[in-house]
Amino acid sequence: GDSVTQMEGPVTLSEEAFLTINCTYTATGYPSLFWYVQYPGEGLQLLLKATKADDKGSNKGFEATYRKETTSFHLEKGSVQVSDSAVYFCALSALTGNQFYFGTGTSLTVIP
Amino acid sequence: DTAVSQTPKYLVTQMGNDKSIKCEQNLGHDTMYWYKQDSKKFLKIMFSYNNKELIINETVPNRFSPKSPDKAHLNLHINSLELGDSAVYFCASSPRGQGIGGELFFGEGSRLTVL
Numbered sequence: 771g772d773s774v775t776q777m778e779g780p781v782t783l784s785e786e787a788f789l790t791i792n793c794t795y796t797a798t799g800y801p802s803l804f805w806y807v808q809y810p811g812e813g814l815q816l817l818l819k820a821t822k823a824d825d826k827g828s829n830k831g832f833e834a835t836y837r838k839e840t841t842s843f844h845l846e847k848g849s850v851q852v853s854d855s856a857v858y859f860c861a862l863s864a865l866t867g868n869q870f871y872f873g874t875g876t877s878l879t880v881i882p
Numbered sequence: 883d884t885a886v887s888q889t890p891k892y893l894v895t896q897m898g899n900d901k902s903i904k905c906e907q908n909l910g911h912d913t914m915y916w917y918k919q920d921s922k923k924f925l926k927i928m929f930s931y932n933n934k935e936l937i938i939n940e941t942v943p944n945r946f947s948p949k950s951p952d953k954a955h956l957n958l959h960i961n962s963l964e965l966g967d968s969a970v971y972f973c974a975s976s977p978r979g980q981g982i983g984g985e986l987f988f989g990e991g992s993r994l995t996v997l
Contacts, residue, residue, distance in 0.1 A: 804985060808923070813886075813972055813988035857923050863984065869930075869938065870915075870976075870986055875923040 772797045776860040776873030783850055783880050791845040791876045793834075793860035802863040803827075803836055803843040808875070809856045817845075817858070850880045885909050888973050888989040895963060896997055902959045903992045905973030913937075914956040915986070916948060917972040925972075931956055963996045970994070 777792040795803065802821045806814040818827030823838035832847045843860060860873040886907045895901055907914060915938070916928040930938035931950040945961045960967060973989040 802984070806986075806988075813990045814925075814974075814986070815988065816985045819985060859925065861986075870927070872925045875925070877923070 772801065772862060772864050772869070772871050774860050774862055774871050774873040776858075777876050778874070779857075780877040780879060783878070785852055785880055785882050786849045787880075789845070789847040789850045789854075789878070791858055791860075791878070793843045793845065793873060795841050795843065795860075795862050795871075797841075797862055797864065797871075800838070803834070804861040804863065804870075805832070805834055805843070805845050806859040806861060806872075807856045808859065814859060850878070852880045852882055854878060855880050884989075886973055886975055886987050886989040888971075888992050891990065891992060893992060893994045894997065895995070897963055897965060899963050900959070900961045901963060901994070902957055903971055903973075903994075905956045905958070905989060907954055907973075907975040907987070909975055909977075909987060911975040911977050911987070912953055913976050914950065914953070915974040915976075916956065916958050917974060919970045919972060919991070921969070929956075929958075960994075963994075965996050968994055968996045 773796045804819045805817040807817045808814045818829040820827040820836035826835045834845045857875045857877045859875050888905045913932045915930045918926045929948040933953045934950045947959045950956045970991045970993045972991045974986040
């Protein structure tokens with residue numbers, strides 16, 4: 771079945787460091803891929819998405835590229851800020867139906 | 883206006899009690915969901931309704947009963963609460979048939995603590 775595997779945390783980085791959170795997926799066909807972010811005490815909100823191979827999603831300095839050949843959708847940011855401290859979830863939306871599959875979440879803490 | 887709103891935000895109750903969480907969305911979406919997030923932040927789908935019809939019903943104890951009076955509302959009733967039910971419950975919605983490209987819109991969550 772469809773599934774998402776993402777890098778386990780927690781991840782701790784200094785401000786302005788480079789961030790990568792790995793995400794790989796298993797799916798039939800060509801799903802849509804998402805990164806959601808959950809700030810402390812809040813619900814999940816969409817960070818970025820990509821709907822087809824080679825698409826790059828970007829938002830707030832974060833980027834991820836839909837790589838069909840490696841079934842990956844790694845999240846990157848060139849220079850993290852303290853305000854980026856949150857839990858990040860990789861997710862896919864199945865080709866049919868209304869099912870979403872989430873990774874286990876990666877907690878990021880950025881220290882000044 | 884909050885797109886997906888849940889009430890209450892916090893629930894503290896005793897084992898064995900019954901409680902309900904309400905969810906409303908003003909986005910005009912056809913599909914609504916309940917997710918459970920445990921203390922390790924793991925998200926588990928519980929139920930999904932598409933225009934008042936149950937379409938996803940994961941392996942959840944039958945003490946949990948969803949109800950969708952109309953496509954803008956999806957409530958969750960829990961009977962005979964147990965300690966293991968303590969979690970944050972998230973309501974979400976998405977446009978119908980949006981398996982491609984669409985996204986989930988989440989509420990702020992309802993933190994349930996069972997003592």
